[in-house]
Every structure is written in structure tokens, then in C-alpha cells.
Amino acid sequence: MKELIGMSLSELKEKLDKKEMSTVELVRAYLDAFEADRKHEKPLNGYIEVFRDSIEKAEKADEARVRGSARPLEGLPFAVKDNIVIKGKHATCASGVLKGFCSPYSATVVKRLVDAGMIPLGRTNMDEFGMGSSCEYSIYGATRNPVDRDLTPGGSSGGSAAVVASGQAPVALGTETGGSVRTPASYCGVYGLKPSYGTLSRYGVVAYGSSLDQIGILAKTPQDIALMLSFAAGADPHDMTSAPTNFTNCSPLKERDIKGLKVLLPTEFLGEGIDPGIKQKVESFAQWFKKNGAQVDTDSVPILQAAVAIYYIIAPAEASSNLARYDGVRYGNRVRQTANLEEMYVKTRSEGFGKEVKRRIFIGNYVLSSGYYDAYYKKAMQVRTLLRREIEKVFSKYDLILSPTSPCPPFKLGEKVDDPLAMYLTDICTTFSNLALIPSLSVPVGTTGAGLPVGVQLAGNRFREDLLLEVAAMYHKEGSR
Amino acid sequence: MKYDVVIGCEVHVQLLTETKAFCSCRNTFGGEPNTRLCPVCTGLPGALPVANQTLVEYAVLAGLAMNCTIVPVTKFDRKNYIYPDMPKGYQISQFDMPICEKGFLEIDTDGGLKKIRIIRIHMEEDAGKNIHTEDRSGLSHVDLNRAGTPLLEIVSEPDIRSPDDAVAYVQSIKHIMEYLKISDCNMEEGSLRCDANINLWVYEGDKKYATPIVEIKNMNSFKAMKAALEYEILRQKEEWTTKRLLLKDVGKVTRGYQEKTQSTILQRHKEESAEYRYFPEPDLKPILIDPAWVESMKSRLPELPAQKRKRFAEEWGLPELDIGKLLVDAELAHYFEAACKEYKGEPKKVANWVITEIGNMLNKESITIIQFREKVPPESLGELLNRIDSGVISGKMAKGIFSDMWAEGKTPEQIINEKGLKQIDDQESLKDIVREVLDQNPKTVEDYKNGKENVLSFLMGQVMKATRGKANPRLSQDLLKELLQK
Numbered sequence: 028m029k030e031l032i033g034m035s036l037s038e039l040k041e042k043l044d045k046k047e048m049s050t051v052e053l054v055r056a057y058l059d060a061f062e063a064d065r066k067h068e069k070p071l072n073g074y075i076e077v078f079r080d081s082i083e084k085a086e087k088a089d090e091a092r093v094r095g096s097a098r099p100l101e102g103l104p105f106a107v108k109d110n111i112v113i114k115g116k117h118a119t120c121a122s123g124v125l126k127g128f129c130s131p132y133s134a135t136v137v138k139r140l141v142d143a144g145m146i147p148l149g150r151t152n153m154d155e156f157g158m159g160s161s162c163e164y165s166i167y168g169a170t171r172n173p174v175d176r177d178l179t180p181g182g183s184s185g186g187s188a189a190v191v192a193s194g195q196a197p198v199a200l201g202t203e204t205g206g207s208v209r210t211p212a213s214y215c216g217v218y219g220l221k222p223s224y225g226t227l228s229r230y231g232v233v234a235y236g237s238s239l240d241q242i243g244i245l246a247k248t249p250q251d252i253a254l255m256l257s258f259a260a261g262a263d264p265h266d267m268t269s270a271p272t273n274f275t276n277c278s279p280l281k282e283r284d285i286k287g288l289k290v291l292l293p294t295e296f297l298g299e300g301i302d303p304g305i306k307q308k309v310e311s312f313a314q315w316f317k318k319n320g321a322q323v324d325t326d327s328v329p330i331l332q333a334a335v336a337i338y339y340i341i342a343p344a345e346a347s348s349n350l351a352r353y354d355g356v357r358y359g360n361r362v363r364q365t366a367n368l369e370e371m372y373v374k375t376r377s378e379g380f381g382k383e384v385k386r387r388i389f390i391g392n393y394v395l396s397s398g399y400y401d402a403y404y405k406k407a408m409q410v411r412t413l414l415r416r417e418i419e420k421v422f423s424k425y426d427l428i429l430s431p432t433s434p435c436p437p438f439k440l441g442e443k444v445d446d447p448l449a450m451y452l453t454d455i456c457t458t459f460s461n462l463a464l465i466p467s468l469s470v471p472v473g474t475t476g477a478g479l480p481v482g483v484q485l486a487g488n489r490f491r492e493d494l495l496l497e498v499a500a501m502y503h504k505e506g507s508r
Numbered sequence: 509m510k511y512d513v514v515i516g517c518e519v520h521v522q523l524l525t526e527t528k529a530f531c532s533c534r535n536t537f538g539g540e541p542n543t544r545l546c547p548v549c550t551g552l553p554g555a556l557p558v559a560n561q562t563l564v565e566y567a568v569l570a571g572l573a574m575n576c577t578i579v580p581v582t583k584f585d586r587k588n589y590i591y592p593d594m595p596k597g598y599q600i601s602q603f604d605m606p607i608c609e610k611g612f613l614e615i616d617t618d619g620g621l622k623k624i625r626i627i628r629i630h631m632e633e634d635a636g637k638n639i640h641t642e643d644r645s646g647l648s649h650v651d652l653n654r655a656g657t658p659l660l661e662i663v664s665e666p667d668i669r670s671p672d673d674a675v676a677y678v679q680s681i682k683h684i685m686e687y688l689k690i691s692d693c694n695m696e697e698g699s700l701r702c703d704a705n706i707n708l709w710v711y712e713g714d715k716k717y718a719t720p721i722v723e724i725k726n727m728n729s730f731k732a733m734k735a736a737l738e739y740e741i742l743r744q745k746e747e748w749t750t751k752r753l754l755l756k757d758v759g760k761v762t763r764g765y766q767e768k769t770q771s772t773i774l775q776r777h778k779e780e781s782a783e784y785r786y787f788p789e790p791d792l793k794p795i796l797i798d799p800a801w802v803e804s805m806k807s808r809l810p811e812l813p814a815q816k817r818k819r820f821a822e823e824w825g826l827p828e829l830d831i832g833k834l835l836v837d838a839e840l841a842h843y844f845e846a847a848c849k850e851y852k853g854e855p856k857k858v859a860n861w862v863i864t865e866i867g868n869m870l871n872k873e874s875i876t877i878i879q880f881r882e883k884v885p886p887e888s889l890g891e892l893l894n895r896i897d898s899g900v901i902s903g904k905m906a907k908g909i910f911s912d913m914w915a916e917g918k919t920p921e922q923i924i925n926e927k928g929l930k931q932i933d934d935q936e937s938l939k940d941i942v943r944e945v946l947d948q949n950p951k952t953v954e955d956y957k958n959g960k961e962n963v964l965s966f967l968m969g970q971v972m973k974a975t976r977g978k979a980n981p982r983l984s985q986d987l988l989k990e991l992l993q994k
């Protein structure tokens with residue numbers, strides 16, 4: 028029999044519905060897995076905190092089941108990245124500046140999942156404020172990759188990917204600004220969806236790059252993501268940028284005919300800098316499409332080359348403003364015994380923020396300053412508009428864009444930590460989706476010759492999450508056959 | 509020294525929306541510190557703003573009332589600066605696409621009507637308040653109740669040429685806001701705030717020199733505003749004479765008005781001016797404004813001071829001075845018109861009563877015209893004046909009755925009947941009284957006969973005293989003269 032903690036959310040739901048196990052048993056299994064891992068000589072460090080009250084909540088869920096008043100997702104556990112707030116819980120974004128902050132309210136997505144019966148298991152580790160691609164820039168230390176503990180799990184939602192991959196949670200919420208869900212999903216061998224901008228409310232997601240940020244879902248199957256999406260999506264009166272989408276009918280996923288689908292393989296994501304092992308995986312995914320009757324074209328979309336450059340202007344610009352509120356005045360950590368207000372600001376922020384966050388605040392302030400605004404921020408926004416138009420054009424002809432998720436397999440912890448440019452380049456295949464507001468899914472497609480996990484990315488037109496998940500489910504079905 | 513004074517104003521008005529600009533907290537004045545708060549207006553991590561539709565509506569109303577163009581597309585921007593009373597580290601404001609542009613106001617000055625152009629009106633949110641304790645702890649506190657209060661910022665061209673005109677301009681904004689009922693514009697409570705930019709254009713021969721622009725802050729009343737600007741003119745004249753500083757060399761500086769010394773002190777040089785790093789607010793979508801909706805808003809505009817001024821002159825034939833006094837308050841003007849409908853005589857007489865008698869009453873009792881009209885409706889005033897004209901009561905009696913109307917909340921008719929205040933205009937009974945008065949004052953009668961005709965008023969007074977004011981004055985005078993001739 029498959030171990031509980033290895034099961035998908037849908038399998039667990041079925042077992043709970045059939046009363047083949049209790050919620051308490053289930054939650055305890057995850058907490059035990061976490062405790063067992065802590066004794067490992069190299070603990071994964073996926074969780075910053077596990078919630079002891081999840082057991083009580085599990086007891087209540089079991090009572091509800093006995094009473095016959097179970098909600099649709101009653102008792103199903105999920106992990107939450109440390110930058111998505113939960114009422115009554117701490118949220119630090121793995122930053123010293125938010126040490127001690129306890130949220131008086133819950134993010135809309137958390138609230139919707141909890142209202143549907145789900146139980147938050149704990150807060151997962153991340154790169155500080157989502158800024159990083161390796162889950163190393165955290166005051167809680169790096170998270171390790173469950174596949175090989177000397178490797179990075181990817182970032183910034185590295186904790187969320189690691190706990191799902193290692194059986195410490197069936198599913199997890201992460202967040203994306205430029206690839207932060209998809210990259211760790213690909214490094215840890217799980218599915219990771221970055222929904223369209225607006226599909227999931229950002230209310231309660233600690234802002235990094237507001238025009239790019241989006242909650243993502245990490246899971247073992249496309250169906251699990253669809254299930255979560257069906258409860259979490261939809262317009263939110265607290266978020267004016269949320270969209271009136273309706274994904275309530277996307278779960279269970281429908282059979283999708285691959286035949287006739289038109290797929291584009293952009294040459295920009297297959298050239299120099301892409302690991303040959305990964306390139307080969309993408310090509311074999313293309314073969315799978317063709318074999319099933321899809322049309323796959325290889326063509327150039329030159330503007331994709333600009334994506335990383337404009338991303339690293341727009342995201343830091345918005346971040347420099349979004350992070351201004353961490354001043355020690357109202358909440359979080361304040362450096363005390365300072366002579367005056369300015370010194371309090373300077374010390375609180377200097378001591379509170381890590382190196383990478385400071386770097387991006389500096390870049391952001393620079394590109395927004397008068398005299399530089401036109402050359403950087405304004406130009407970047409103009410290129411972003413062009414990019415959106417080009418992507419719209421692509422989707423007028425194609426259903427999907429196929430590419431690697433990451434240009435390289437997971438690398439060694441510490442390898443790129445002092446080389447920001449090398450770190451930024453791991454985002455070359457992912458940032459365009461955030462800039463163009465479209466959904467993208469990282470699909471685990473096995474390992475390289477060296478045994479390292481590889482993810483292939485499917486990108487679709489805005490609000491076509493259903494198509495991505497259905498195609499991935501068809502692939503998943505064949506893969507497990 | 510030949511010069512022009514050049515003033516431009518930036519006026520902030522707090523809007524009377526039910527909720528704050530970007531959250532659902534109640535928008536009222538004051539309250540126990542930090543009691544009207546939520547994650548949004550305290551800038552908690554993860555909180556997002558949602559634009560208040562009424563804020564947009566009020567901005568459009570204000571724009572239309574000030575003859576502005578309402579743009580078809582507008583957006584919010586972030587103005588980045590850090591201060592303890594700014595919970596997010598930025599203010600949501602509008603930068604390059606304000607909701608209203610290119611308007612004007614006509615202000616009433618000694619030199620007649622003057623047009624002041626308005627550059628823009630934009631929407632933004634207010635900050636909280638820093639409270640510094642005076643005790644030894646040296647602690648400062650932050651009250652965020654005010655944070656997120658919706659504001660309009662109204663920026664004028666530098667078309668204003670004197671401190672008096674500046675005051676008239678801001679007062680005219682205040683009147684419009686009050687007419688629209690979108691702000692209470694209370695300068696003491698800070699719901700209307702004004703910063704003024706002032707400099708001089710000095711003429712020497714055929715050359716014109718612009719002195720450095722000074723932005724004056726902290727003017728908390730119209731009186732302070734006038735004093736600050738007057739002080740600043742003197743100071744800039746002096747500075748020009750001694751230092752000949754020019755705008756192009758010095759730029760703009762900020763000075764704060766000090767109530768105690770009635771002077772301004774330097775707060776900030778140009779080099780220290782803030783770098784706000786404006787950029788479009790990504791949390792709020794651009795707002796599309798439907799021209800048809802703007803048209804429908806026009807029908808919601810009440811008659812505004814300028815239109816009313818014109819109509820009052822044409823319809824009621826009132827002098828400028830009276831109109832100005834009546835238009836200070838839309839409700840006062842409304843009271844006047846309602847009283848005129850009842851009154852059969854000259855509107856000017858109603859204006860006199862509204863301005864003088866009611867004006868004094870409002871002052872004395874510290875009440876508003878709305879409170880006053882609850883007890884004395886305008887119809888009652890009209891009726892009272894009709895009684896004077898028909899000779900039922902004298903003007904003097906009317907003033908007494910008017911006081912009783914306010915005190916007792918009764919109609920003139922009720923009071924006249926209850927107190928038996930009808931004027932004595934029966935010739936025979938009045939003749940008896942006059943005769944009696946003359947008998948009691950033989951010496952005065954003597955004086956009159958010796959040509960001292962001014963004693964007549966004394967005798968009139970005696971007649972009034974004897975009748976407790978009820979004697980018909982014209983008749984009494986005639987009788988006095990008649991009997992004195994004998």
C-alpha cells in the first residue's frame with residue numbers, strides 16, 4: 028500500500044470521504060514526517076514553522092465528518108509560503124524586518140481554502156520577500172532539495188516545493204513574481220502552476236512586484252492543482268486586479284484531445300545557455316505532442332530575449348516602493364535605542380533586510396529616480412506592452428508555448444549565491460509569463476542523465492489554466508502507465 | 509520699487525465620503541486615536557487598496573463646478589516618501605493624469621470679478637498624524653485615524669495678485685465645496701488646507717526680474733493666510749533690495765508660517781526637495797470615465813455661487829454687496845429666496861433683515877441658518893415684514909416680535925395676538941395720549957414753539973413710551989405737529 032504522505036490530494040480526499048482514515052491520522056503523518064526529517068543530518072528546512080493547532084483542526088474536521096457536515100475539502104492539509112498571511116499566525120517573508128509580525132487577517136486565497144475545509148500545516152521557507160531563485164536568501168537558512176540535499180530546491184518558493192516533494196504536505200501555496208513557483212517545482216520534480224495575473228486574489232500576499240505577483244500552486248498532480256483552483260479562484264472585492272474568472276468547473280479535469288493542438292517551441296528558449304539534457308527533454312515532450320496529433324512549430328519570438336532585462340527593472344522598481352513600509356514604526360522588528368527617527372529608519376532597515384533585497388531596493392529606487400525614469404522604468408514598461416502584444420499574436424496562432432522551465436538543472440547550494448547575474452539568468456524562460464500576465468505550468472518530466480529533476484513549461488493564453496492542466500494530465504496519465 | 513505680487517495656491521480639501529478613499533473604514537473627523545483602522549489604511553503586509561467610487565464622483569462634481577475638463581482616462585500613482593504618519597511609505601495620489609484639468613474660478617475682488625485659472629484637480633489620500641509628547645519621555649505617537657481620508661488637491665495657476673485675492677480665491681473654493689456638500693472645509697480641523705507659492709516680479713526700466721518662489725505652509729486660517737502672504741511680500745522686497753536673489757539661481761524654497769510672530773521661517777531649500785519617484789499604482793486599475801456619465805453629473809450640480817450671483821442681481825435687483833453677503837452660505841441665500849416668496853414688498857428689505865437681524869442672531873446664539881430656520885421658517889419672516897407694510901406693527905415692534913419668534917418658535921401672528929401688540933392707529937385714542945404727553949412736558953412744548961424743532965423726536969419717544977411702542981409712528985408724528993400748532 029502507498030504511504031499516506033506519498034498520496035496526491037485527490038487520493039487523500041477519496042480516502043477521507045470513504046472514511047478509510049481520519050484527518051488526525053493524516054495530519055499527524057505529515058507532522059511526523061517533518062519531525063523525522065529534522066533529525067536528518069541535513070534537514071530539508073522546508074518549513075519555518077509547523078502549526079501545532081493543525082491537530083485540533085483535524086479533530087474538528089473528523090467531528091464534522093461524523094456529524095455529516097463536512098465541507099468539500101474538509102480536513103485536507105496544505106502548506107503556505109511565509110509571504111501569504113494567515114490570521115493569528117506569524118508571517119515574515121523570511122526577513123529580519125518582519126520578525127515577530129503576526130497577521131490579524133487572512134489572505135483571500137487562504138480564507139477560501141480554509142472555508143472549504145482545508146487545514147494550514149505550516150509556513151514554508153523562501154528567499155527573502157520572494158527575491159531569489161535558490162531559497163538561500165532566508166534568515167532561516169537555505170532549504171535543501173529532497174532529491175539531493177546538497178542541491179538547491181530552487182526559489183523563491185523552495186520551501187513549498189521541498190515539502191510537497193518530500194511528503195511533508197500534499198500541496199502547497201507558493202508565490203510567483205518571475206518564476207518562483209515553476210523553478211522550484213522543476214528542481215524538486217513536482218507540478219507548479221503560475222496562474223494568469225488576476226486568477227487568484229493577491230489580497231494578503233506580501234507584495235514584491237505588484238503588477239507581476241501571483242499565488243501559485245505546487246502539487247503532485249495536475250488534478251490536485253485543478254481542485255485547489257476550483258475553490259481559490261474568482262474575483263475578490265479586496266483586490267481590484269483580480270479577475271472575474273470561474274474555475275469551479277475545471278475540477279475534475281476533462282479528457283483533452285491533444286490532436287489538433289498547435290504548439291510553439293520558441294528558438295529563444297532552446298539556444299545557448301540551455302542545458303543539453305533539458306533541451307532533450309523538451310524535444311521529447313514535443314515528440315509526445317506530435318505523436319498524439321498536435322502540430323509543433325519551432326519559430327523565433329525575438330522579444331522574449333528582452334523579458335529578463337525588463338523584469339529586473341520593473342520588479343525591483345515596484346519592490347522599492349512596496350518594501351518602504353517596513354520602517355519599524357507600526358509592526359515587525361524595530362531597532363531600539365536610536366538617537367532620532369532617521370537613525371531608527373536606517374538601522375531598522377539596514378539590519379532587517381538581507382543583501383539581495385537591498386540590492387533590488389537600490390536598483391528600484393535608481394530606475395524610478397527623476398533623470399533615470401524615462402531611460403529605465405518607462406522604457407521597460409513600453410517594452411512590456413510590446414511583449415504583451417507579441418504574446419497575444421502568438422496565441423492568435425497557437426494554443427501553447429512549450430519551453431524548458433529552467434535553463435539548468437538544480438545547482439549546488441552556495442554555487443550562485445554571490446553571483447547575482449548568474450542567479451538572475453535562471454529566470455530566462457519564466458519571466459515572460461508574469462510580464463504578459465499569462466498562465467504557465469511546470470510539468471515534471473523525469474530526470475537528466477545525471478539523475479536531476481527536469482521541468483518542462485507549458486504556457487497558455489490568459490485564463491486558459493484549464494488547457495494547461497488538462498494537457499498535463501493527459502501527459503501524466505501516459506507517464507505513469 | 510515697481511513690482512507685481514505673483515501667487516499660486518495648492519488647496520487640499522477633505523471629502524465627506526462615508527468611507528475612506530481605499531478601504532471601508534468610516535471617514536469621520538477625530539475619534540480616539542487609532543480606532544478607525546483596518547489592514548489597508550495601516551499598510552499591513554499584503555493589504556491592497558480598493559478605490560472608493562464616491563471619491564471619483566466627488567472629484568468630477570468639483571471639477572465641473574470649477575469649469576474643468578474631466579479627462580476620459582485617469583489613473584492613480586504612488587508618491588514615494590517615508591514618514592511615520594504614512595503607513596505604506598507612499599501616498600496614493602495622481603501624477604501625470606489628474607482627473608480634472610484646465611478650469612477656472614471667478615473671484616469677487618475690490619477691482620471687480622477676476623478669473624483665476626486652475627491647472628488641475630487630483631485625487632489622493634491623507635496621511636495620519638504624528639503626536640509629539642511634551643513630557644520628558646520625548647516619545648512620539650502616530651494616530652492613523654486620518655490616514656486614507658480622501659482628498660482633492662486643487663492647483664491654481666499663479667494668477668493671484670494680492671493676499672486679499674488669495675483669501676477670496678480660497679474662500680470661493682470653500683463656498684463651492686459647501687454648495688456641492690462634498691466637504692465641510694473647516695480650516696481649524698484641517699479639512700481645508702492651503703499652501704501658497706509666492707514671489708515678486710520686479711520691474712526696473714524695461715527689465716523684469718522674478719524673485720525666488722517661496723512655498724508657504726502651515727496657514728491654518730484665512731487670517732493667517734493673509735498675514736503670512738503680507739509678511740512674505742515685505743520680506744521678499746527687503747531680500748530683493750539687499751541681496752537681489754533671482755528665481756533662476758535659487759529656485760523654490762519652503763517656509764513655514766509662525767502664528768506667534770506672524771512671520772515665516774525657512775523649512776527647506778531646493779536641494780533638499782524630495783525625490784518622490786512617482787510611478788503608476790499597480791494595485792489600482794486605470795479609471796475610464798464615460799462622457800455620458802459626466803453629462804449626467806452636470807445635472808446633479810446645484811446652482812453655484814457664480815450663477816446665483818448673476819441671478820440674484822437680475823431677479824431680485826439686489827446690490828453687489830448684499831449678494832456677496834447672502835452667498836457666503838448657500839442655505840442663507842436659500843432662506844432669503846424663500847422669504848421673498850412670502851413677502852409682497854421690495855426684496856431689498858428682506859435682504860436687509862436676513863443680513864442684519866438674522867446675521868446678528870446667528871452670531872449671538874452661535875447657531876447655523878439651518879438650526880435657525882427650524883424655529884423661524886422663512887415664510888414667518890416674510891409674514892412679519894408684510895405686517896410692517898400693512899401698518900399692523902411698527903418696524904421697532906417687529907424687531908421685538910422677531911426675537912420672540914426665535915425664542916418661542918411661534919409665528920408673528922401668534923405673538924401679535926397673544927401679546928396684544930397691534931399698533932395703535934386709531935386717531936381718537938392716539939390723540940388723547942399725545943395730548944397727555946404734551947401736558948406733562950410744558951417746557952418742551954415751550955421750546956418747540958420757540959423754534960427748537962428737534963425736540964419733536966423727544967416727544968415722539970414719550971408717545972412711544974406711553975404706548976409701549978405700539979403707537980403708529982407716522983400718525984403720532986402728524987398728531988404731535990397738529991396739536992403743537994395749537
Ligand SMILES: [Zn+2]
Nearest residue numbers: 531533546549
Ligand atoms: Zn481602513
